Amino acid sequence: MSYTPTRATNKSMKWVRQRRPNDDVLTDGFNCSDFVVAIMGATGVGKSTFINHIAGRPVSEVGHALTSCTQKVHHYVYAHHSGRRIVLADTPGFDDTYVDDSEILRRIAVWLASAYSKDMQLGGVIYLYDISQRRLTGSARLNLSMFEKLCGPQVLDKVVIGTTKWNAKIQVQAAEREDELKRDFWASIVEKKGKIMRIQNTAQSCHDVLDALLPAQNAATSSGQPSARGSANPLRIQQEIVTEEKLVPRTEAGKTLRFSLAEMLASKKQDLRNERDEETRAKLQEDVDFLNQQINELHASFFQRIVYRFL
Template sequence: MGATGAGKSSFINSLLRCLGQDKRVKVGEELVSCTSQLESIIIEEQTNHWKRIKGHRIVIVDTPGFDDTYVGDFVILQRIARWLEESYRKRMVLGGVIYLHDISQDRFSGTARRNLEMFNHLCGDSALDKVVLVTSKWGRAFGRNLERREGELKNNHWKTMLDGKARVERLVAGEEDASAWRVVRSILDRVETRAIEQSKSEALQIQKELVNRRKFLPQTHAARELRTQLQQMLEAQTQMLALEADAVGGNAEAQAQLQEQEAKVKKMALQIENLKVSMPKRLARWLKLVMGA
C-alpha cells in the first residue's frame, strides 16, 4: 500500500526479478496512477527454506493509493476491503502489510498524510507488528540528505506506528531487487516463528470489523476516517468555489475551470453519501442477527 507514485508496482517487479519470475505488473511513468484495480501476484516454490511454512505460496497484492487519478477514494476502499474480507473468510494467512513511501519527496504532503491515516485505520493498533514501512527512491537523492528525512519520518509521522512494533526498511539504491526480497523474507521469517493457525487468527482491524463484528463497510473505522477527510475537503472546496464564482465574470476559460471544479465537488459529495449506512440497511442487519441468534 501507499500513495500514488510511491513505487508499489516497482517494488513488486523488483521482487519478481529477484526471484527469477517472468511476470511483471504495469508501472506508471507519469504523474497519474496506473493501478486502479487490486492485482494479486502468486509466487510458488519460494518457501522451501522454512520449516513450518514450507510449500505455502506467496501472494503479493498491488493496491491503488487513496489519491487515485481515475477512481474515487470510496471505490478504492471498497476494493481493498472486499479483498481483505474474502481472504479472511478463506482463512488465508496475512503475513504482513508493506507500506511504501517515496523518500525523495521534499515534504510530507497532505496526500501522504491522508494515505497514512487511512492505512492506520485499515490495520488497527493490534496489527502494527505486521507492518513494514518501506522507503523508496533513494536513488533520487541528488545531494540531499535523505537520511535526515528518514529520521523525521521515524521521529514524527511514523513514531506511533513504530511504538506499536511496526518496522522500517529501505529499498537501497542500486539494490532494489535484493532489498524487496529482504523485506518479504523478513515477513516470512515472522510468520515462521508463529504457528500457522495462530497467524490465520490474526487479522487487520477492518477484517475483524467486516467478518467478526459483521459491520457494513461505512461503519468501519477506515470508512469513518475517509468520511471525515472528505467532509473537510468538501467544505474547503465549497468555500473556494464561492469565492471563485464571484471573480469569474465573463471569462469563458475561467467559467469552464469553475464548472470542472463544481463537478469534482459533486463527486466528492456523492462519495460522502456512499459512506453512510441507511436506516433500512441497519434494520435488515439487526433483524438478521436477531433471527440468527
C-alpha cells in the same frame, strides 16, 4: 462464483453482499497455510515495481506518469524460499486518477475479507512511501491515515514502511526527511515494533523487505514446526467486515475517509465562494459535486444497516 463457508464459527459470509462482479477476490485454491502480504501506498510510490522485483518478471503494470495503473486489487502467488506460499496483494492508492476513494476502500475491504474468510494468515503489510517527496502531501496524509485504520493497532508489529525513490542526489535531505517522518508521523508504528526500511530499485532489496515480515514463520518452517493456524491477529478491517458484519462505510476506515472527504469538501466550497473566474469556478464546482458523491456513497442509512445485519 460460489464461496466455501469458513470453518471458523465466529466468521460471517455476509461480506459477499458487498462484493461487485468485477472484484478480484480469493476463491478456490487458497487455504490456511498461505500467507497474505498486502502492498499499500499512494499512486506512484512503486508498488507494482516492488511486486515485479519479487516475482522476478513483469506481472504488474508499472506506471510512469501521475495516472494510476492499479485501479483494482490484484493478487500474485509467490513461492517463498522458506517453502511458504505468499499471496501478494497489489492495492490501489487512495488518490486514484479514475476511481473515487470510497470505491477504492470497498475493493480493498472486500479482497481482505475474502482472504480472512479463507483462514489465510496475515504475513504482514508493506506500506511504500516516496522519500523524494519534499513534504507530506495531502494525498500522502490520506493514504497513511487510511493505512493505519485498515490495519488497526494490533498488527503494527507486522508492518514494514518501505521508503522508495532513493538516489545519491537527495541522500542527505532524504535521510533528514526520514528521521522527521519517524518522529512525527510514523512514531506509533515504530513504538509497536513496526519496521522502517529503505528500498533500493533492486530485487534483493525488495526480497529483504519481504523476508523481514516473516522471520517467525521462516524459523518455524526450517525447524519443521508448523505455525498455528489463526495465531496472527487479522487486520482491523477484516475483523469489522467478516466478524462484526459491518458495512464498509461503518468501519473505522470508512469513517476516517468520510471525515477527510468532508474536510476537502469544506475547503473546496470556500474556494468556490471566493473565486471570480468562471472557468476556475466550473472546475471547483465539479470537484464539489464529486466529493459530495463520494460522501453520499459512504453514508449507510439506519435502514441499510438493519437489513444487512439481520437479513
